[in-house]
Amino acid sequence: MSGSAIFVACSTLPEGDGDEHAVPEAMADLGFKTRWAVWDDTTVDFGAADIVVLRATWDYAERRDEFLSWTETVPALSNSAEVARWNTDKAYLAELGDAGVAVVPTTLIAPDDDTPRWPKGDFVLKPAVGAGSRGVGKFTAARADEAVSHLKSLHGEGHTAVMQPYQSSVDSEGEFALVYFGGVYSHAFSKAAMLGRGREVDESGLYVTEKLAPVQPAAGFRALAEDVLDATAALLGILRAELLYARVDLVAGPDGKPLLLELELVEPSLGFRQTDAAAAWRFASAVRQQLA
Ligand SMILES: Nc1ncnc2c1ncn2[C@@H]1O[C@H](COP(=O)(O)OP(=O)(O)O)[C@@H](O)[C@H]1O
Ligand SMILES: [Mg+2]
Structure with missing residues (x-):
């Protein structure tokens, strides 16, 4: 071929x-x-x-x-x-949650919705359509005015906002990105917290600079990622193999169990530089599979 x-x-x-x-x-x-x-x-x-x-x-x-x-x-x-x-619309998180997948609790706030009741601990507000950590902010109910003004600015730009409790495990363990080619596991890498001090935007202005490292995810994380892909395929009425690539971003929840933070099926960085050289071969093989 x-x-x-x-x-x-x-x-x-x-x-x-x-x-x-x-x-x-x-x-x-x-x-x-x-x-x-x-x-x-x-x-x-x-x-x-x-x-x-x-x-x-x-x-x-x-x-x-x-x-x-x-x-x-x-x-x-x-x-x-x-x-x-x-x-490309983080509303899919709520759909996966409804399908029984363990998702970071996600509330969608549309521009004409009332101001929500803020969670007790730290929380995140971010655009439902967004990438590269842009427009993502961390807030606390004690300083609700900051949250209100961020919500207004997201709504002002026409975005529905996503509200989630802040998962503090990202500060210690980071986020785990599990990469699949043609629906099959390839490799994983970790990503340090994005919302803390020292946040720097890349010179392109398109994404916040990330600190990445190779990682071997625990069994519970690998199992949840499989559930995410199965549930996604069922919701979309496709086979997992039809997904040339998928990146499943997981965090440990308050009880240490994994939760889905984001599923990236459009433009994720796939972390080829964080893994073995054969990942590129696995990707090329998955391309062949798409065309077979
Ligand atoms: N609920 C959350 N708890 C902790 N950190 C979060 C949360 N939501 C987002 N973040 C941080 O913000 C970053 C960007 O958010 P994410 O949902 O991945 O959106 P995107 O990558 O599409 O911009 C994450 O990588 C993570 O570091
Ligand atoms: Mg992300």
Whole structure:
């Protein structure tokens, strides 16, 4: 088999952040010529590629409608336009919670909803459509005025807000990102807390700089991630194998048991630099599987 692949990025970082550095070579080993393109570059013929892989489209949050309309024009998109529509709105967390998945308790607050009753401990307010930790803030009921003003600013930008209790395990253990290719486990990495001191935005302005490290997740974490993928496939009416890539971000809850913080099916950094070189081979193999 031979074919062509496009990895899709955004105009600010047209070849991503460098994490996929080794992937095009692994794709070439299996007969794929890979090039990068920017999703809103109208001179690119996305229809000409055998597979078009969303990788670094980190500017979609402010232009979600335009982005989703574009996804629908690309025939061989991975993950699919339908997956992108579902996964770019954190309302999916509530759906997974309703389906029985252990999710960080999530309350959605739409612009015309009343001001909620604030949780007792620290809590987070963030946009329902967002990426790269932008617009995410940590608050406490004792200083409710700050929360009210952040909520107003999210609503003012047209966002529904997501409210969650702050999971303090991110300060000690961090967040665990479990990466799957074609629905099968590949590797994992940890991510230090994003909302503390020393928060720095990357020079691109697209994401808060992350501190990452390889990690071997405990059994309970691996099992929850499997449940998340099964529940997602059931909700979307697809097979897990149809997900070329998935990143399941988990944290330990107050009792130490894992909770889903975020499921990333659109543009997650996949942590190739945090794991063994064969992860790029597993990714390329999953691309072949998509086209088989
Ligand atoms: N409920 C929470 N408890 C603790 N930290 C959180 C919580 N929600 C978000 N964060 C922090 O903010 C970061 C970004 O939030 P996240 O929900 O992953 O949104 P996105 O990555 O889409 O911007 C997380 O990586 C985490 O460090
Ligand atoms: Mg995240």
